[in-house]
Amino acid sequence: MIYCKQSTDLIQTLKTQCKSVKQIYQIHAQIITRGLLSLHPSSASRLLTAVLHTFNSLLSAPHRHHPVSPHYPLSVFNLITNPSTFCWNTIIRSHTLLSVPETAFFIFTEMRRRCVPTDAHTFPFVLKACAQLNEVKLTRTIQSESLKLGFISDVFVCNNLVHVYCNCGQIDDAYKVFDESPERDVVSYNVILDGFIKAGEIEHARKVFDEMPVRVRDAATWGTMLAGYAQTKRYDECLDLYDQMLVLGVPRDNVSLVSVLSACARMGKLEKGKQVHDCIEHSGIRIDSFLCTALVDFYAKCGCIETARGVFEASSDKNLFTWNAMLVGLAMHGYGELLLGYFSEMVKTRVKPDGVTFLGVLVGCSHAGLVNEARRLFGEMGSVYGVSKELKHYGCMADLLARAGLIKEAVDMIESMPMLGDVFVWGGLLGGCRLHGNVEVAEKAAEHIMEISPEDGGVYSTMADIYANAKRWDDLTKIRRLRDSRRVKKNAGCSLIQLDGVTHEFVAGDDLHPQSDEIYLVLNGIGQHQFQPQDQLI
Structure with missing residues (x-):
């Protein structure tokens, strides 16, 4: 409980001691019960403005746990006599922080109606509301208003305009604002880089990056480009850029390292990834849940499953993605029993599984031939864990049952699905039919695959193998002729x-x-x- 003996202590207390919204409520209660709102209007306004300002500071914190009503800041604001521009800006920002953009925009409209002068801070707050609303027309209106009032050249206004246009998918408008901006800082470049990458225009992003002064680039700039290359599967360029980063001595952050490890995993660059891991350990970089996930995924994909387990076990910061990376890695390597043990531990630690979790579990059971365990977990997905079954889960089960020779059970499951089967579902059944020589069901599965994906060359090869093993030479000739007549080619391995x-x-x-x-x-x-x-x- 915070208590102030003198009214003059209240503002200082708000600035230095308030660590939660609950404490703001306590000070607000003292203001009311001690009659401080009946003081001189300017003194009361300063107190209430301090309450609002501290309220916003706490809302901006990375982790806030106290539920907040959007009505509270507005009720405080309505008590202020002749609120200043700072007060109006503060209340607009409160509603963007509380994700109530409609109210924020309404307050801005009321501010303009009352002819309260705006300043360079007003428009960034309003533009954040536009971003939350995803409204291009409103954004253009605010852009016109800021131009009319002479704030369009302000770097904060420009940066927020670029962000809103990128957020709304209007990358051309975003670049136009960026290009015409008379002043740019590192945020300006980072925002447009992120916009181009999210729009899938990696070449434009690299052009902006190359034109950006090297001294202006920060860790976020490099991390954005590295993430862009990793997300667009241009792994060579990702690693080349990382090497350039090392030469220039740029400090590495977790975002950069996660992207580089992802590229190493996809390309099988074991030694390169080990160097990154060594760099992390020697630099004292904290391995958070995202970096731990990237390391586990990297080592698992490169065949070092025991090292992946070591990284996983050593981490005290595991989230759902970290557990999923470990489970999928174990599934890839065929450690079915061990995977089920990890899954049980995951559930005990109250980490709620998702669809990816069960995909890894079912694949692991399939590789290890754990049919009964897979049946049980598949049946518990919705009833026990609240996870909806998707086509990929049915595909895993079809593959598992068919591999185990339970062809009829697999067919019954597919026919009872609440959705139509896709290539992977029928493909799993077809693979099991080839393994066990069930020509009749294989023909049915192949027919569905050809209907869904007629350009899939693999189904023709699989049916050719099945007919050859059954010594049905006429059917083998027919399937090959059918493939040739449709001009289907199997992709080279x-x-x-x-x-x-x-x-x-x-x-x-x-x-x-x-x-x-x-x-x-x-x-x-x-x-x-x-x-x-x-x-x-x-």
Whole structure:
């Protein structure tokens, strides 16, 4: 309980001691019960303005736990006699922080109706309300108003305009505001970079990045570009940019490192990822839940499942994504029993599973042949854990049951689904039919796949194998003719191999180049290369 002996202590107390909204309520109660609102209007206004300002500061904090009514700040504001521009700005901001943008915009309209002068802080707050409303027309109106009143050249106004247009998907309008802005800071560049990346225009983002003065770039700038390359699957460029970052001595943050680890995982760059991990440990960077997730995912995808477990077990900051990365990693490596143990531990720690969790669990059960466990968990998804079954979950179950030879059970499940099966559902059934030689059901599954995805070449190859194994040569000839008549081609398989820290890629039918001769000989058991610990078949 906060108590102030003298009224002059109240404002200072608000600024220095208030750590929660509840404490603001306590001070507000003291203002009322001690009759301070009957003081000189200017003194009462200063007290109430301080209440509002502190209220906003607490709402802006990263973690707030106390539920707040949007009516409270407005009730305080209505008590202020002749509120100043600062008061109006503060109450507008309160409603953006409370995610009540309609009220924020209404208050701004009332402010203009009363001819209260605006300042450079008014428009950024109003533009945040426009961003929450996702209203392009309102944004253009505010842009015109700020131009008329002479605030369009203010860097904060411009930055918020760029952000709103990016948020509304109007990247051309955003860039126009950015390009015409007379003053730019690091936020200006970061906002437009993020806008281009979210719009999928990575080339435009790189152009802005290259034009940006090196001295202006901060960790967020580099992190945004690295994340953009990782999200658009341009992993080579992501790693090249990271190397450039190292040369320039730019401090790395968690966002940058997560993106680089993601690129390493996708490309199988084990040594590069290990270097990143070493850098994290030697730099004293805190491994938060996101960085832990990236490390677990990286090591699992690169085949180092025990190292992934070590990182996971050492972390005290695990969230749902971290658990999912561990479960999916164990599923990939066929550790079904261990995966179920981790799942039980996850539930005990009160982490609520989601669809990805069950996808990993079902895949792990499928690889380990744990049919009964998969049946039980699949049945409990909705009733016990409140997770809706999606097509991908049905696909896993179809694959698991069919692999186990339970073809009829798989067919019954597919036919009872509340939605139509997709390629993965019928494909899982088809794979099981090939394994167990069930030609009749395989033909039914193949028919569905051809109807859904006629360009899928894999189904023709699978049916050709099934007919060949059953010695049904006429049907084998028919399926091949059908494939040729539809001009369907199966995509060539791609292989990656890492030798001496260098990743090489080739597909079936490639001509051998001089640098790939050794790879070819090694794969065919002819070469003399001795595999080293850093070499990987990916």
